[in-house]
Amino acid sequence: MAKVLVVTSGKGGVGKTTSTAALGAALAQGGQSVVVVDFDVGLRNLDLVMGAERRVVFDLINVVQGVAKLPQALIRDKRLENLWLLPASQTRDKDALTDEGVGRVIAELRSRFDWILCDSPAGIERGATLAMRFADEAVIVTNPEVSSVRDSDRIIGMLDSKTVRAERGERVEKHVLITRYDPARAARGEMLNIDDILEILATPLIGIIPESQDVLKASNVGTPVTLNNAESAPARAYIDAARRLMGEEVAMVVPAERKGFMNRLLGRRAA
Ligand SMILES: Nc1ncnc2c1ncn2[C@@H]1O[C@H](COP(=O)(O)OP(=O)(O)O)[C@@H](O)[C@H]1O
């Protein structure tokens, strides 16, 4: 049965779009049919991270408004044939998305894909509530810092009250994904530690993604990191998280500091 998963956070710049692309690609690499849907109307970043910006013709709003049919707006990934993108519009009015219209599109996507990953805009306003509205599961993207964890806590409250599932008395299955985890800063006590985050959020952990240049490199060439450099530490962490989403038991790896011998000798931090 199809699963609708929202990638959400409250705070901006924590790694939602990066994670939507990487988890979407990892699920597709695992044989699932996947569509990633950009709900960030106005910003439209997911098509860039997926390397599809020049192929956008129609978008989510066009489909909601009946200007285009769903198949006209869906863009198939060039690398993986079972990975698709439904882009957002950059210019149009944010109020163009209605509950009813989004519900119709999600229902149609459910009949075509195993996984529907919804990339949420930042904030706790309408855009974010629409992105989570029809979700069965949620990945709450959190950075190890106080403001991010606090916003994640608010989003968890919304997942438990403003979703269709919550209104029916059912629950949205929630997972915390810690991203941009910097082991060196964690060791110096400059970041919240993982146990504290999980205690505050009281939600199970689906993965820990290290802060890494590999993420930026992949983003710059428009390729999800799991496809661009599958052996890199962030790619392996995303692939493990996707396997957990598919129900596999995978041991959790806490990113460790990679200090070179010279750096250790000089007491310098690895870049
Ligand atoms: N693990 C990571 N390591 C380094 N940079 C990252 C990582 N995750 C995300 N970023 C960078 O952080 C910025 C914000 O990420 P993005 O996915 O756009 O966040 P959001 O969608 O939550 O606003 C981007 O420049 C992205 O490349």
Ligand SMILES: [Mg+2]
């Ligand atoms: Mg984003």
